[in-house]
Amino acid sequence: MRRETFKSLYVHVPFCREKCRYCDFYSGSFLELKHPYRKAVIRELSIRGPELSQFPTVYFGGGTPSLMEPAFFESILSKVGQFSEVTVEFNPEDAEKEKLRELSLIGVNRISLGIQSFSEETLKTLGRRQTPEDNLKALETVCSVFSNVSVDFIYGAPGQTVENFLKNLETALSFPINHVSLYALTVYEETPLFKELSEGKFRLPEEETVYEIYLEAISFLEERGFRQYEISNFAVPGFESKHNVNYWKLENYLGLGPSAASFYVNKYWKNVSNIKEYVEKVERGELPTQEEEIFEGEDLKKLKLIMGLRLTEGVNLKEIGLEERFKEALEKSEIVKGLIEEGLIEIEKNRLRLGKKGLFVSNSVISQLINVLF
Numbered sequence: 306m307r308r309e310t311f312k313s314l315y316v317h318v319p320f321c322r323e324k325c326r327y328c329d330f331y332s333g334s335f336l337e338l339k340h341p342y343r344k345a346v347i348r349e350l351s352i353r354g355p356e357l358s359q360f361p362t363v364y365f366g367g368g369t370p371s372l373m374e375p376a377f378f379e380s381i382l383s384k385v386g387q388f389s390e391v392t393v394e395f396n397p398e399d400a401e402k403e404k405l406r407e408l409s410l411i412g413v414n415r416i417s418l419g420i421q422s423f424s425e426e427t428l429k430t431l432g433r434r435q436t437p438e439d440n441l442k443a444l445e446t447v448c449s450v451f452s453n454v455s456v457d458f459i460y461g462a463p464g465q466t467v468e469n470f471l472k473n474l475e476t477a478l479s480f481p482i483n484h485v486s487l488y489a490l491t492v493y494e495e496t497p498l499f500k501e502l503s504e505g506k507f508r509l510p511e512e513e514t515v516y517e518i519y520l521e522a523i524s525f526l527e528e529r530g531f532r533q534y535e536i537s538n539f540a541v542p543g544f545e546s547k548h549n550v551n552y553w554k555l556e557n558y559l560g561l562g563p564s565a566a567s568f569y570v571n572k573y574w575k576n577v578s579n580i581k582e583y584v585e586k587v588e589r590g591e592l593p594t595q596e597e598e599i600f601e602g603e604d605l606k607k608l609k610l611i612m613g614l615r616l617t618e619g620v621n622l623k624e625i626g627l628e629e630r631f632k633e634a635l636e637k638s639e640i641v642k643g644l645i646e647e648g649l650i651e652i653e654k655n656r657l658r659l660g661k662k663g664l665f666v667s668n669s670v671i672s673q674l675i676n677v678l679f
């Protein structure tokens with residue numbers, strides 16, 4: 306039997322100079338571990354399977370991958386030939402022309418720049434290190450080397466209004482970028498931002514304002530040739546992130562590094578979220594897996610629905626085996642009828658997708674659908 310291949314490789318780079326106030330990703334300032342980490346990632350790849358040598362897409366995410374030297378990326382890319390899209394996430398303060406040029410020479414062809422905001426106040430509230438000037442300079446430098454550039458923004462931060470948020474997009478679009486990710490600020494309990502908000506140091510904008518920012522941002526980007534293809538992602542057609550689309554379509558992907566997740570056929574696993582433990586396990590020749598889960602039958606259908614609905618094209622209910630069940634729910638379930646009437650979901654032949662408002666409140670809509678269908 307032919308072994309299924311992986312479509313994507315993700316490498317988690319867990320280093321950050323210091324923690325941003327809102328961040329709950331696995332990352333830290335343990336920069337002295339860069340060397341053992343680098344060795345361990347290469348070793349993990351060989352433990353996972355020496356035959357794993359071809360990945361159509363590679364994504365270095367973090368943390369702060371731009372803290373690593375070009376030799377790190379080269380040591381991995383030279384082992385996994387045959388890629389069409391190689392993305393490196395960059396923090397603006399690291400965007401040096403020479404480094405970017407070196408990366409482009411070793412096969413990196415896409416940069417995802419963590420701009421987050423052009424407002425000094427918002428950057429400070431979020432605890433980002435860069436200034437608005439760093440952001441402008443980084444965009445100019447990155448766009449002078451790469452022609453496939455994505456920028457990330459955070460919306461819903463304290464003090465944001467529709468007007469000042471759209472100014473961010475206007476500034477970004479004055480550069481030749483072709484992809485934008487808009488992430489709603491999520492305030493996680495264990496973060497310093499949560500504490501400051503609880504103490505009343507800042508106030509988040511009203512939910513209605515956040516919704517308005519999202520809708521206006523969608524219109525703004527669409528009027529300028531960007532198509533929304535996922536809840537948070539917009540691209541000039543042809544510049545969608547192939548790598549991330551593979552996640553949402555539940556293609557096989559391999560994650561290397563501490564806390565990296567993987568999916569293969571119907572198995573999901575996640576590595577230990579501790580760099581020391583990760584390095585030690587890999588050095589002993591052990592797999593650094595911390596948890597794994599097999600998705601079968603109903604659970605697999607559920608997962609396909611949850612992931613597929615993130616894409617604006619939605620899911621083909623027939624393909625995921627939910628056609629009959631949805632038809633029945635459409636006739637009998639007041640919840641499903643309500644979701645359609647309110648424009649939260651749309652159905653066209655066998656294709657189910659979230660409506661514009663549904664994309665904004667996707668978690669609630671998807672959990673209502675799950676409750677009805679399963």
Ligand code: SF4
Pocket residue numbers: 320321323324325328329330332367368369396
């Ligand atoms: S740079 Fe990114 S990963 Fe690092 S602390 Fe800030 S938000 Fe988190």
